[in-house]
Amino acid sequence: MTLPENTGISNAAQAPQSSRFDPSFTQHVLDTMGPNVEPRNRQVLSAFIRHLHDFSREVELTIDEWMASVQFVNELGRIYTESNKTRNESHRICDILGLETLVDEITHKIISDTGVDPTSSAILGPFWSPHAPFRENGGTIIQNPAPTGRVCLMHGVVSDLVTGKPVPNAVFDIWQASSNGKYDFQDPDNQTPNNLRGKFRADENGKYWFYCYHPTAYSLPTDGPSHQLLQMMDRHPMRPAHIHIMVTHAEYKGCTTQLYPKDDPWLSTDTVFAVKDDLVVDFKPLKGDDKAELELEYNVILAPKDYKGKVF
Amino acid sequence: MTLPENTGISNAAQAPQSSRFDPSFTQHVLDTMGPNVEPRNRQVLSAFIRHLHDFSREVELTIDEWMASVQFVNELGRIYTESNKTRNESHRICDILGLETLVDEITHKIISDTGVDPTSSAILGPFWSPHAPFRENGGTIIQNPAPTGRVCLMHGVVSDLVTGKPVPNAVFDIWQASSNGKYDFQDPDNQTPNNLRGKFRADENGKYWFYCYHPTAYSLPTDGPSHQLLQMMDRHPMRPAHIHIMVTHAEYKGCTTQLYPKDDPWLSTDTVFAVKDDLVVDFKPLKGDDKAELELEYNVILAPKDYKGKVF
Incomplete structure (x- = not known):
């Protein structure tokens, strides 16, 4: 055949x-x-x-191919078990096959009927923490400065998809890897818990602002079954540089997503397929702020909780 | 939708x-x-x-359904790991979904062009042992008699699909659970290794004969993920009573299969879907042999190693 x-x-x-x-x-x-x-x-x-x-x-x-697949599945669970549930290769395999991104689209995609699209969703990934502290607007998520980190002033407005008005008190939760490509969980020698994590509350005009790093591309782990699968598919293990955000408000559908620098070389071949056009952003040089060399403006559009959009 | x-x-x-x-x-x-x-x-x-x-x-x-599936897969591997690879729930899940039987058909099915069909294949299952000893024709595989076991004289001829002639020296490997529904591996208190296992060599007329038990239906384990899946599907966990056989010869395609008593109540709903018409057999009362109360005649038809059958 x-x-x-x-x-x-x-x-x-x-x-x-x-x-x-x-x-x-x-x-x-x-x-x-x-x-x-x-x-x-x-x-x-x-x-x-x-x-x-x-x-x-x-x-x-064939029988042999099926049995090899059974062994592969058992190996995923072995790593999860022996890592004390900190290393979820089953989750990564799904990401590499595009499944998490597809299911994220199925679950969260909203087709607007207003002429304006809400901010696209992208996968949560394994590194979000429910314990990120609230910080003040104008503060920084950089608790452990890294020698090669490029500091960025990130700011923007959270607004309503239908009315276009700002959404005061929206919670803007951000997390990112350090300039070595590692999150606090993965890098206890260099990072204290909640380094490069924080929650900010939009002000009365829907505005948020804080300091973070320009993000850094990194590789998925190259010593396990997910990397074996990537090699079998002749694919690289890189994720483009990205900043994770999760924007929530009691009266709106939450938006969990990721933002990517427009000049990243891995955008079109992201290992987990989480890049979407409206999530590709432009970091600009910043002058007159001695705390940061770069600026990123990113405005988030949320759909009201009861918003249906186009129905199919 | x-x-x-x-x-x-x-x-x-x-x-x-x-x-x-x-x-x-x-x-x-x-x-x-x-x-x-x-x-x-x-x-x-x-x-x-x-x-x-x-x-x-x-x-x-949905995301929630997908994440539950990832956890389910990790749990399969946990059981395999913690049981020291003796309990393969991933394999059982495939059996319950019909996958092992389907892949067995894909790998082994031969469509005859002779008007005679070779003996159908059925899944190997997890209980075959490479260590079963050779025994003499006329011997018994019952090493540890069980109180409720019904002894059966099993016999038959191994023949060639194309010529119809007997296949001397074919190896007839048999394994079965005892009358409590357990294999030697699972029942060390009652059974010594290789109880109810043995290999017999067909004589110059292709004939084999030995004593075994009428087989007993049994349940898959009811304390793990495979049983959770069965419950979710509103299905019972029973396998019909069966005898496993593996018939091999250097010049023939091997045949691994299972035989089922025709009066078993689980034939049409076998949990692993391994029943086929030519594998359903008739155990008959036996008179004049003080070693057995039942008789089973089963003739096996093997295809020559280079036999192609109908090509699709």
Whole structure:
């Protein structure tokens, strides 16, 4: 069986299943589900089983390939277990396959009917912390200065998608890696907890402002199964430089996303596929502020909690 | 989005992807693969990613559902790791989803062009041992008699698919659970290693014969993730009673399969979907042999190593 490659759509319609396989098998497996399955579970599991079987028939998956996959899955869980749940290679594998970004789109995408789009969502990733402290506007998240860090004054306005008005008291939570490409969790020799993390509350005009670093690109870990998969796919392990933000307010849908310098070389091949056009930003030289050499203005647009957008 | 359920075929052709999702995303993920990917890896990974994405869009998988799945996968590996690799729940999950049986069919199915079908394959399962001893025809695999075991004289002929002639010296490897539903590995208090295991060599007429037990139905473990999945699907955890056999000869394609008593109540809903029509057998009362109360005749048909069968 020869498959057309890289068509980007399912082959199910193009490649009829080889007639040497039992055509009733998948239905038989689905039919063993009893009457008491939750409707959502029935929908998800039925679709999962159909796609799993269609995939296996389409590529004529062999016993050896399947057993290697079982071992691969067991290895993911071994690393999670032995790292005391700090290293989640299963999560990374999903990121590398584009799944977290896709599910983030499915869960969070809002198609505006106002002519203005809300700020795009991007994946949370594994490094957000619920313990980041509140800091004052004008303060800094740099607690442990790094020799090569380039300080940036970041500022902007949080506004309402529908009215265009500012959203006072929106919480602007930011976290980023240091200039060595490591987050506080990963770098206890150089960073104290909550270095390069902080929450800021937008003022009465919806404005926030603080000092942070120009972000630095980094590699995913290169010593585990996720890197083996990247190598198998002839892909690099780099994430473009990025700043994580999570903007929330009780009356709005929250927005978790990432911002990327426009001159980063990894934008189009981000290992986790989290770059979107409105998240690519321009860091500009800053003059007249002896605390920072760069400036980044980024305005965030939030959709009201009950906003539906276009319905499909 | 409403899905037709239980159609048994992929919905990809019926349910167009919701237009609110980026139609170029999957292609973008596939395009990051470099030029140095092995062709088979490119084929398998491309199809896997397409099906994974199509599945996610089709059911509109949420972040919470995806994260629960990541945790589920990590839990499978934890059990494998903490059981010192003796308990493979990842393997069982595949069995419950029909994947091992499907991949077994894909790998081993032979469509005959002789009018006679070779003996069907069925999954190996986790209990085969490479250490089963050779025993003499007429011997027994029952080393530790069980109070409720019903002894059976099993016999038959191994023959050639093409010529119909016997296959002398074929190796007939058998393993089975005891009447308590447990294999030697699982039951060290009652069973010594290699109880209910043995290899027999077919004689010059292709005949084998020995004593074993009428098999006993048993449940998969009910304390782990595979049982959680069965419960979510409103399914029972039972395997029908079965005898495992693996018949090999240097000049033939090996046949690994399982035999099931025709009156077993779990035949049509086998948890691992390994029952096929030609594997359902009739245990008959035996008279005149004081060693056994039952008789099972089972003839095995092997395809020559270079036999191609119908080509598709």
